[in-house]
Amino acid sequence: MPTATVTARALLLDMDGTLVDSDAVVERCWRRWAARHGLDGDHVMHVVHGRQGHLSMALLLPDRPMEVNLQENRAMLADETADTLGIVPVPGAPAFLAALSGQPHALVTSADEALARVRMGAAGLPLPETLVTAESVGASKPDPEGFLKGAAELGFLPADCLAFEDSGAGISAALAAGMRVIGVGPRALAHPATHHVDSLEQVRVEAQPDGGLRLTLG
Template identity: 50%
Template sequence: MRVRAVLLDLDGTLVDSHAAVRRSWQRWADAVGIPLESFFHRTHGRPGHEVMAEVLPERPLAENLADNRALLADEIEDTDGVRALPGAARLLASLAEMPWAIVTACTEPLARARLAAAGLATPEVLVTSEQTDAGKPDPAGYLLAARRLGVEPAWCAVVEDASAGVRAAIAAGMHVIGVGGPVEPAPTWELAGLDDLEVLPDGVLLRLVGSRVHRDGAPIST
């Protein structure tokens, strides 16, 4: 797979922050009196205030924005258990000679806190929630990362684990590598994890190892 840039999601792709995220949302759910399990599945890869608006549609936007700021501040302080996912450090090291970026629904302080807690490098191009008007599945974040790297979207590969992120990358016209389990819609390629993704020495070729490849929706064993 020949590309000119690699764009990566953060939570669930490079770092495991599930426990910390769940703790923060549990505190919010308790405060507003809604069972966490009724909506937690909606939170992955999306701005918190958008999820809050879906859960409490009659609530003023200002209250959701304020609660989201408090939730994010809580998550910056609570990095207990945040760790790099298998293959993440090796993959980022192999990207040193080619353009790459992280595109995340986190704020910049939260993204940096999680990368530091996981012991992972911070890229020069880090696209966070403050920099776009809409979060995933809107393609704005991935398109902004491509512009900053000076690479056309069609030459970018996106590595994602969440449905919202896959939809964003597809809408941006990029190749999508799904990791960690099946999502809908199906990514271009699907891998068990980052250990199945290699960057070859020429810096522009990705090799998918032991992957299931999706073309036109049909799984092909490789």
């Protein structure tokens, strides 16, 4: 990819697929769920990335009462939290987060806080001080609420923030919030992020004298 340079005042980071490679766990849990409901596993996996579980269930089983989805999602979260086999950092994530130490950044994830803490810990990654998790919002990605809340908690306007995402739902949410978006990894390529990188190994972060951040991509 050609080199690009972008600036921002703060970064808002998705977790699964962006910082943490949890695909093995997600595949195991959601394919079991798909089999129980007689659904095609490949189709289910196409839907679930980036969204809260109960919203994915609502899209996949649209005639089912939401209270059933919420109940099953609680069980799904318990299964996912208990399963850390195969969780690793996305390439470049440790150095990327180390470069952000002391700089304004937040985690904006569709996981609940317990799952976020388990997965970041299993990947050996530091948890940002500012967390926007499933409990923090009333609407899941692709709704922009989580990114808007993350910007507000850090004290910056959405236009001053740069989001990092891997999923279509997450990229749509960040764009709807009025932010530029760096799409990370192959899953992001199908969606209209502002820039794409193959991995976080292609991102270099430099703090600027004015307090902003300069990022070199590529």
